[in-house]
Structures are given as C-alpha cells and as structure tokens.
Amino acid sequence: MADDINSPVPGVTPKAAYHHGDLRAQLVAAVRDLVETYGPDGFSVSEAARRAGVSSAAPYKHFRDRHEILRGVVSEAMDRLFAGMEAAAAAYPVGSLEAMAAVGQAYVDFAKGEPGVFRLVFGLTEGHENAPDLLAKGESCFGVVVQAVAACLDLPLGDRDVQRRAYMLWSFVHGHSFLHIDMKTRVTTAEIDDWDYLMTISRAILARPARP
Amino acid sequence: MADDINSPVPGVTPKAAYHHGDLRAQLVAAVRDLVETYGPDGFSVSEAARRAGVSSAAPYKHFRDRHEILRGVVSEAMDRLFAGMEAAAAAYPVGSLEAMAAVGQAYVDFAKGEPGVFRLVFGLTEGHENAPDLLAKGESCFGVVVQAVAACLDLPLGDRDVQRRAYMLWSFVHGHSFLHIDMKTRVTTAEIDDWDYLMTISRAILARPARP
C-alpha cells in the first residue's frame, strides 16, 4: 500500500536528514495546512517554502512541480482516511449494521475534520489525477465499504449486488459530507444527526430485497 | 424568484443596449464558459473581458469585483437547475416514484452537462456564499424534492419525516453527481445506470416504515 519511491524518508524520520531534516515531509505538511486554510487552489509553492523556512527554490529538489506536492498531500491523506475507515469497521461485529454505519461515520468525520483536504482528495486535480497509486488507494477505501456490505448480506465481495449497494452507500455518505462542509444543509429544516442518518440509510439500502 | 436588482436588463434584452449591447449578460456567459473549461478557479476577469471584446476595466462598470461576476453565474445557473427539476417532476404523475426519480435525474443531468458550473454552484465560493438570493434559490430547488417526497408519502410539506427523507435523497443524488463528474466511479466494478439507480434509491428511501 505504501510506496516510498523517491522519498528520502523510508519509514520513520531518520534522526535529522541531510541539511534541513526531512524537508519533503515538512513541505507536505505545510501544503496540507495551506489547503486547509485557503482551499485546494489557495496554495502556492512559495508560501509552502516560506512556512518550511526554506527558499522558494528548495521544494524543486524534492518535487518536479507544484502538482507533485499536491499529489503527496493527497496520498498521505488517503492513507489516513483508509486507516480511519478500517479502524471504524473493526470496532463493531463483522456483518453488523453498526460496522457499516461506523465506516460511513469515519468518512464523514474525515470530511468534517479537514474539509479542505477532503475537497482536494475528491476533487478533480488538474490532469494527473490518474496516478495509479492514488487510484489504488481509492480502491482500498472503497474496499472497506464493499467488505462491510458483503459481510452484512453474507455474499462474496465480487457480487454484483454487493458492489451496487456499496456504491449507493458511498454516494449517500459522499453527498452528505459535501453538503455539510459546503454548508448547503441550511435549506432544510431537518436536524441531522450523523449516526442516526447513517444507520437509517444502511438499513434502507441493505434491506434484503433490492427490488421488491 | 428572479430579482433584477442592479441588472440593466429587466426581463428580456432590449434590442441593443447603450454602447456594447448588454455587456453584463455577455460577461456572465463568458465566465460561465471559462468556469466550464478551466474550473471554478481558472477564471479571470481579464480573460472574460477579452472574450467579450472589451477592455479589462469594462467589467467594473457592471460588477463590483470578480466575486460579483461569479455570483451572477451561480444565480443564473440555479435558475436553470430549478427549471429543469420542476419540468422533470411535472412530466410524471404527482406522487409517483417516477416523478421522484426524474427530479434526481434532472439534477444529475445538470451536473453531467456542465460539471464546472455545478462545482461552482455547490462549492464554497469565497466568503459571500451567504448571499440571501442564492440561499433562496437553493431552498426553491430543495423544495422541488420536498414536494415530490410529500406527494409520495401523502404527508404535509413541513413534516419532519418528509424533510428527513428529502435530505437523504438529495445526499444520494448529490454524492452520485460529484462522484461521477470527479471520475471516482472507477474504483467500483458496478455499472451505473442513472435511472435504475434513482428508482432503486427512491424505492428504498420512500418505503413506508422509516425505521422498522
């Protein structure tokens, strides 16, 4: 899952790296903050370098261009999202509705916790969003949903119906996340309790007969 | 619904306006195209002016600043979205599942037809997204969903359950729209037929017992 290609930091930060001490990771962290503060398009290489305390040319020793830094942020964020979803599923009995809702809750929590990064991860990022490693991480995340659905329905992972229902649940959770962080929920008078909603939706979509 | 405050064009374009001939509308159209081509952040006042064939200072005779032009685009887009949703609902019997699905289909069609503008409308647009006229238009759009749900369940519009289920349906359709235009659907092997999905979801969410 984790590929450390062209990363000077294999696993953990080695004491203090060459000159600066792990500039790469610090740049990614700076960009993450910038994206969180100013949105996916409010970030600049110069500002990130400034925050990391280096010259504006330094980042180019670690990244080809501005896009590659963003990809670094996305990659790291998807790792955290995946970990959160897995941990949530593991906290409830396999095949329970609660496990299903918990996976959704982890997703919503991520969106609420770092909306800027969430937007970056799920938005369309100028051209190279086709990076195979990011696609693989996306599949891993969706895989957690598929697994929970399959367990609920007691069907194999590849089952057509499992995939369908997993996608429906994802759509719902994804839509709810965006509507919330984009503050569109003011148009409805309904008070929205995440867990309650997630349980209701899981129940509705995982009901035995897909089409009566 | 339509407020023509500070618009030199009351209803229909009057032959040819002062010098240029309805620059305001042409600027909005140019920005709409730019947003569609380069995304919500890829637009610039200069480029819009260039496309409309006027100097870069001309737009400031019609709009206070760049944000106000964007708001013009959003406002116009929401009018079209609302019209599409209403027409879709009207094409099927009141209270039918088909009417419900059709409203969702109109929403998805809008997203697919002009993804850039859709992103602009539903994203968070720097600070002044609290414009009351835009909020009102958002409420009108959601109102179409609420109305369809109320008709299906034979309950009053203000009913708590109606609002809840309407929001659920909106979340699903919204999520599906974004996942599609942001090309995230590649992580699933499920083939997605909009109408089929919308009917299935409508059926699942409008089933009589909200919680068995």
Add this chain to the structure above:
DNA sequence: TGTACATCAGTGAACGCGCGTTCACTGATGTAC
C-alpha cells in the same frame, strides 16, 4: 585516522507572466427646453 573527492540539499537572485483594480479620459446616447 586522514585526505581527496563526489554528491546533492538548499541558496538567493533573477526571469517573465497574468492578474485585479484604479484612474482620468472620451464619446455616444438620452433628455430638457
């Protein structure tokens, strides 16, 4: 252990660019008499 050398992370100055916005202006249009 000591020396010579290769590596390469970070520097700082510079480049060309397009942007948002302002300003004093000009000239066509509409209006009052």
Add this chain to the structure above:
DNA sequence: TGTACATCAGTGAACGCGCGTTCACTGATGTAC
C-alpha cells in the same frame, strides 16, 4: 426641429503583486582509499 447639457458605458495606460520556475552557486555530508 435644434441646441445644450448630463449621463455613463467603455478605453487604455498604469500600478503593484505574488506566482512558478530556472540558474549558477555553496557548503555540509558521506564515501573510497
């Protein structure tokens, strides 16, 4: 109908800005002998 005037949409030059990226460089670190 004709003249004088007010309005105001659009001009074009200018401003200061921060950006992404390049370049030749420097100096600390790691390595071979």
